Amino acid sequence: MPFIPHTEDDTREMLDAIGVQSINDLFDEIPKKLLAKTMGDVPEGLNEMQITRLMQKRAARDGAPLCFIGAGAYEHHIPQAAWDIATRGEFYSAYTPYQAEASQGTLQTIYEYQTMITALTGLDVSNASLYDGASALAEAALMAVRSNRKVKSNRILLAPGVNPTYEKVAATIAGTQGLSFERLPMDAKTGNSAATLADPGDVVAVVIQQPSFFGTLEDVARLTNWAHEHGAMVIGVVNPTALALLQGPGQWGELGAEIACGEGQPLGVPLSSGGPYFGFMTCRQKHVRQMPGRIVGRTTDLDGQQGYALTLQAREQHIRRSKATSNICTNQGLMVTAATIYMSLLGAEGLAQVARASHQNTTRLVNGLCSLDGVERLFDGPYFHEVALRLDRPVAPVLAALAERGILGGFDLRNVSSGDALLVCATETKTESDIDAYVNALGEIMATEGRRSA
Amino acid sequence: MSDLPGDLLYTTEHEWLRREDDGSVTVGITDHAQAALGDLVYVELPEIDQDVDSGGDMAVVESVKAASDVYAPIDGRVVAVNEELADDPEKINAEPYGDGWIVRLQPTSDIDESELMTPDAYQALLDEEDA
Numbered sequence: 001m002p003f004i005p006h007t008e009d010d011t012r013e014m015l016d017a018i019g020v021q022s023i024n025d026l027f028d029e030i031p032k033k034l035l036a037k038t039m040g041d042v043p044e045g046l047n048e049m050q051i052t053r054l055m056q057k058r059a060a061r062d063g064a065p066l067c068f069i070g071a072g073a074y075e076h077h078i079p080q081a082a083w084d085i086a087t088r089g090e091f092y093s094a095y096t097p098y099q100a101e102a103s104q105g106t107l108q109t110i111y112e113y114q115t116m117i118t119a120l121t122g123l124d125v126s127n128a129s130l131y132d133g134a135s136a137l138a139e140a141a142l143m144a145v146r147s148n149r150k151v152k153s154n155r156i157l158l159a160p161g162v163n164p165t166y167e168k169v170a171a172t173i174a175g176t177q178g179l180s181f182e183r184l185p186m187d188a189k190t191g192n193s194a195a196t197l198a199d200p201g202d203v204v205a206v207v208i209q210q211p212s213f214f215g216t217l218e219d220v221a222r223l224t225n226w227a228h229e230h231g232a233m234v235i236g237v238v239n240p241t242a243l244a245l246l247q248g249p250g251q252w253g254e255l256g257a258e259i260a261c262g263e264g265q266p267l268g269v270p271l272s273s274g275g276p277y278f279g280f281m282t283c284r285q286k287h288v289r290q291m292p293g294r295i296v297g298r299t300t301d302l303d304g305q306q307g308y309a310l311t312l313q314a315r316e317q318h319i320r321r322s323k324a325t326s327n328i329c330t331n332q333g334l335m336v337t338a339a340t341i342y343m344s345l346l347g348a349e350g351l352a353q354v355a356r357a358s359h360q361n362t363t364r365l366v367n368g369l370c371s372l373d374g375v376e377r378l379f380d381g382p383y384f385h386e387v388a389l390r391l392d393r394p395v396a397p398v399l400a401a402l403a404e405r406g407i408l409g410g411f412d413l414r415n416v417s418s419g420d421a422l423l424v425c426a427t428e429t430k431t432e433s434d435i436d437a438y439v440n441a442l443g444e445i446m447a448t449e450g451r452r453s454a
Numbered sequence: 455m456s457d458l459p460g461d462l463l464y465t466t467e468h469e470w471l472r473r474e475d476d477g478s479v480t481v482g483i484t485d486h487a488q489a490a491l492g493d494l495v496y497v498e499l500p501e502i503d504q505d506v507d508s509g510g511d512m513a514v515v516e517s518v519k520a521a522s523d524v525y526a527p528i529d530g531r532v533v534a535v536n537e538e539l540a541d542d543p544e545k546i547n548a549e550p551y552g553d554g555w556i557v558r559l560q561p562t563s564d565i566d567e568s569e570l571m572t573p574d575a576y577q578a579l580l581d582e583e584d585a
Contacts, residue, residue: 289516314495314517314520315521320521323511323514323521323523
């Protein structure tokens, strides 16, 4: 598809047609105080040679640090073939394949994606993806309100291990539609939900993240059964890599979660400083008409040949207008294409190997770090590939000292949990010597700097 | 030419009402509406005991090509829904005034018949839309 920019005349003609002076007038409703006045580090127009040189110089500043940060986005090895295939001309589009007769390849890819994601999550149907994990949770919460009509409240309970950023995004998107989000109490020892839970009253849904934001494993069966006993639906927020080893939300407890969602980035999407990623969502067949987003179905044509087409579109914005299940009506087609190829290349056993290697590397890392004075685990109990550690001093200066040594040492939990705590992750991409380098570096830093006096 | 039973009242939203002997009101969509929507594939029904306000949406009918709200023609409380539509939404196509009924309401305020249409008035509306 060619990229054809508008000429000045085109733009003028369009502005005249709608009676607007300038393009900037279209943004008048944005409060002035929110506008970025200057873009300091973004220069005016540069030619290709200049921009290449500038970007190389800036990229070099990042160096090639060893990354032990997880907290929602995870560095995994991506086989070269994944993006070689995803960026072929036939796939290289983020657009929805409305024209089934011209898009069978893309539609089949999405169908395969949906099949794999439903298999991982243990649920019946998947959509073609959403923006990212955080907005997927917002959509899941709104979907629960539409589905669980017996409950008259709009209250959603979050397990203590739900990613705090997801809560913010969900409250931003769904809060304006009257939903409220509350946290279940935490057991300080395990970081999971408290052992005894009070009657929650009228609740639409309980959100359980597995593994939790702190890397711990929640007793999902207990929480799922508890939610169902109180008339609430269950939304599972899950890490797709972990699902190669852990039970899918569809199998949690006696009845299983009704909806699963999460961040798809670990499946073949590079970290890229935070995006683009993609969100996934699956649910039970019973709730499919309340699910947002596109769904590709398999069918047969007039000649009895297998074919693929978008289905159940009456839920969607172009037909239901303001009554659509969601008005964020996109999918992350290109990311999903890469994820589908990634999962196909690895297979179920390959994904399980990635999950096991990540767990083993994290165990090695945590054992090494906890052998240092002033470092201990924040919570007891099993974990997947991420662990919260308590330090005997403020975390930020320690992370800065590690960064100087080319190590991104983890995520500072300062704003999430009480005290000085750090969340670390070692995926399959880390070697023993990488892990030892981190342990040694932290040992040196802890021996020399900034202990908080007791 | 669509079928218009003479004992029903109609709305501009292409719905019909029947006043039952027990004081309740049965609501469905007209033959014209079902024909315009095409083959129905799904009906979303309200909860029993739900209160509805005249003009507010209370159900959704979805066909292969469109989805449309069904509005409450009066203020009322839902006393029955046609559960059979869950498995067989095409009943609405087959018998829009019979087995294809959608919701039964118990009025919660006096019914203002001036807001509703007689068969003749509804026929006039259809003729106007056709013109």
